[in-house]
Amino acid sequence: MRAVGWIGVLAAVTAAVPGPAKDYADVQRTSLYVPVRDDTKLAVNIYRPASDGKVEEKRLPVIFVFTPYRARFKDKDGAIREVALEDGLALRSLISAGYVVAVADIRGKGASFGARRGFQDRTEAKDGHDLVEWLASQSFSTGKVGMIGCSYLGGTTFHTATTAPPALKAVFVGASDLDKYAFVRRGGITAQFNTRPDEPLSDDLASVPVDGDADGQQLKSAVAQHAQNTPMAALWYGMPYRDSVSAFTGNRFWEEVGVYNYLDAIQRAGIATYFWSNWHDEPTAQSILSAANLKGSKFLAGPGSHCVPPPGFDFTGEVVRYFDHYLKGADNGIEKEPRATYWVEGLDGKGGYARSDALPGANVTPMQWFLNGGRSGTARSVNDGTLGAKPDRAGADKFTVRYDLPGADYFAFWAKPMDDKGLSYTSAPLDKPLKLIGYPVVNLRVSADKPDADVFVYLDQVAADGEAEVVAFGRLALAHRKTGKAPYHVMGLPWHSGRKADVAPLPVGQQANLAIDLTPVSRIVPAGARLRVTIAGADPRQRNLKEIQQTPAPVFTVERGSAGGSWVKLPVAN
Template sequence: MTKRNFTVIENEWIMLKDGTRLAARIWMPEGTDQAPVPAVFEYLPYRKRDGTCLRDESTYPVFAEAGIAGIRVDIRGSGESDGVIDGEYTPRELADGCELIEWIAAQSWSNGNVGMMGISWGGFNCLQVAALKPPALKAVISIASTVDRYNDDIHYKNGTHLSAQLSWAATMLAYQSRAPDPALVGDRWKEMWLERLENEPFFMEEWLEHQRRDEFWKHGSISEDFGDFPVPALVIAGWADGYRNTPIKAIEGLGDKAKAMIGPWVHKYPHFAWPKPRADFHGEAIAWWNKWLRDEDTGAEKLPQMRAYIQDGPKPSLRREFDPGFWIAKDEWQQPEMQSYYIDQFGGLAEGMPIAGATDQDVYLKSPLDTGTASGEWFTLKPDAEMAGDQRVDDAGSLVFETLPLEKAITALGQPVLTVEVACDEDWANLIARIVDIHADGTATRVTFGVLNLAHRDGNAEPKAMEKGKKTQIRLVLDALGYNFREGHRIRLSLSTAYWPMVLPAPGDPGLTIDRASIGLALPLLGEHQRISVPEPENPDPLPKYIDLEPGETARNVVRDLTNGVTDYTIYEDTGLSQHPDTGLSTRQIRDEIWSIVDGDPLSMSGTSTWTCDMQRDNINLRTISVATIACTRDEWLISASVNAFEGDEEIFEKSFDKRIPRDFM
């Protein structure tokens, strides 16, 4: 295929019907005056000018060379767009998205067909906008997203409270506090900046006011009505990321409208993600767009419903460069056959079903509160200590059961299910289950995990207290896996009541009485499939190169004060100062985060996330420092936030607030 020439429009103002100007960066193929082209639209709050420019510049030129226009728009109140953001996936955001699609389709260079894509926020809102059925939107590509905002995002998971909620609220506070680029918006830049600083919300306040799966979370969750979803969706995720369930849920809910791909990756686009092997996302996407936006015979509609990379015994390491494994395809996804395990008389994990009527084998479990320091991040951006480490450190605080060395390999794809009878000391506790691959040398790789606030055992909309001391049957669906347990390895089931700092603790630190005789683990088998190859990108280093002015730094540490029983988990991420060679804009972001807990005292839990963001060019030197914190009492969440903004050495803005929010089975 001949590559087209194209032009880049650095900033195009799109006027909404209410008079708000949104800022767009456009990659436009040549020749549209003779032959209009389809367009792909991505819509984010992450700043096209200096936030997503690296990945945008790796993809949209390739689309433009293939005759597809790329439209990257800053959400209202972010980047160079007017206004103030009003939250996450709000009705106004989605309505603006529909209006933008209408604008794109009406342009003289457009053939009237629009696709929408994105990763994370953009992966979410392309599904959500599609569900509103704007007529010109014909297909989506959604990466690292969710169909269920309550259970598969950074806020809550089966009623447990994820620490990522603070981390992400702090991130958004930092991102939304930054100034627009004066080179694009002109003399209004400072007025726009001060308006944002004054009026931007602290997202976590709203999130904590909805601790159950209520209408707030149902909004934007397309799982509420899969049958009404109108367009084809290519749904992509990575096993190393927290959003790994979405491709399976999408094809189960959307049927033939959806195609799934799951690789070994962290939270990145597949053509530059880690661990390798990567996938040729550009080729995948262009075939998808040409089918649904041009009606070309690219075979996109004939793709297998599921393509998945089966990990073949990767070990945790300081950096996961490459995961051994193989690609498989299933033309049609069906519920997998489940292989059952139970706990035998010797305390081992054995193939078979729990024995009905077996004598109770009660064991008491109360994990140290700092069990979980090898959990890594909930969503991962780098294949280093953000990924789960060797699980032996967390297994020391867990109740573990494992098989004998496997006589033959077992290959699994799908979501495992744990059933168990437990009695709780209080109204509720957290239960965490992990499936771990034990290598011949004892190295322990976390394959998947699941978490449950026991008050949410029968659903997330109306939690109910446990009856203290009474055994209750629990069913816990773990996150999806695609994994080959090799011959000679052992499969370990690890249960704990803590998984800190990823999961914040219950207020009473209750223990659980677990009936070992009741434990059943169902592992989804791979079943019928084809081995396939998935093309890798031709360019092994697809991201553009910027000018490094000052180096970055990454550090992640666990410090245990053995005298005072305090564990601190610290994260330091400095991007370094880099300059875009074309715009001359230099930026830097520093995340400095600490989580702390005292042994035996769940109410000692605290988290503080501090962000410093710099923006420099010739005569401008802008900085914001934002701080977000969380602590708790038995009955309340205690949150605070502050933002300070500087122009040169002068502080031009400061605000702070504190809020107490009642805990609701949280």
């Protein structure tokens, strides 16, 4: 099916499908501790729809959210914040539409007891399983449960699904990963995600105690156990290889938390899956692969940043319709609609949503552009290399890694242009628009004066007035350059195993090819704009940059021109 503009499709869908009923203006909340299989007590808050102060007595389906960020807590001003009463995940609207919403704190966080062994590990997944089945057995429940979440909450949703609780019928997974090693240590390099310091115990002490804990003593006892939590950044930094054994967990933890190992369980159970992320968010690359590896999955991508409800799209309506179909049996046609809905920047000159049965990155034609020399064909500055459809004369460019980088935001979910920190290669202005949907892939022919160093690649769109924005980026350590066959479908992208036996320093001065897949793009680059590839050796979003920088800084040589040089393949869509 050819992707079409969202506006026309939206009109047709709206005319055919009535919007979700919003019959319940009130909410009744209760909270309690629920023991899981090892008797650890987890704090669960339950929100039941009500009208005119009276709770709905008939059985309703349940939406479950499993969070490390406190289900219910007092903010710095003393106001009570409740995840279920906000609508970033459509939870308040789901209550209004006739769902019970349950939000639980994971073990080791919030008001729950226990200590966190790992990060989205099998213990946590089994906890999710037990709570799903407990919720399904309650008198307010029809026995059908759905889950929704984004970021960590998307991960708890995805991992719980891998345990295939019989009552779990549908999940809506936002900004999570299929392969945690390939995400957290992409290309062998840890960067922004998942490496921040853990929250202090005082944050958990700000949780509101469950109803039966009037004096807060159980909350204090629970939080005291959180002091034994495994530190997250140290966990990730301590496992450089895919098959590393963690000093904290005593096993090959990357394998334990790789969802791709458990996809058959989700498929056999018949759990419906919907994946969501946004284009200015690094997990989108993993969300597309998650959808590609689960038959029948739906996919949504908006233009925003991390876990922001997609602007210009009825996100709440989509979530409610999805669960209405799979938990209430509503014949609303959502399962028959195109598989993918995604924002295309520049569509119709501004931007809009397209719908397609093909995921972004499928059914595209790679367009190869070569990294060439400067327009003079002689020695050049770092900013005047060119991109062209044909390679020019063979040559080489050198750059020294720059560590004098601008400070990054604490949550810098997206990269900024780095053209003044390395080598840049820029195309001529486009003579006609270029539609890019999918993953750009860069091949660099390089050598270095150090046996291991990091390479960062950025694809920029440069407007006619010179304003630039990063539209895709990737990273790879020299020692992690070896590619292999992935244990899941990678849509033709290079896959770096990261296993210890495959990681090897590059002898000084020896050339090697680096295959680097960039984050996916979805845009129409307008006529007159240019595309630019920048190569650098460090990124300001690396939280441990001071610890890993080398002195003296590495010097890279990039081979360009000729068919055996360096190039980028762009995913061109019709």
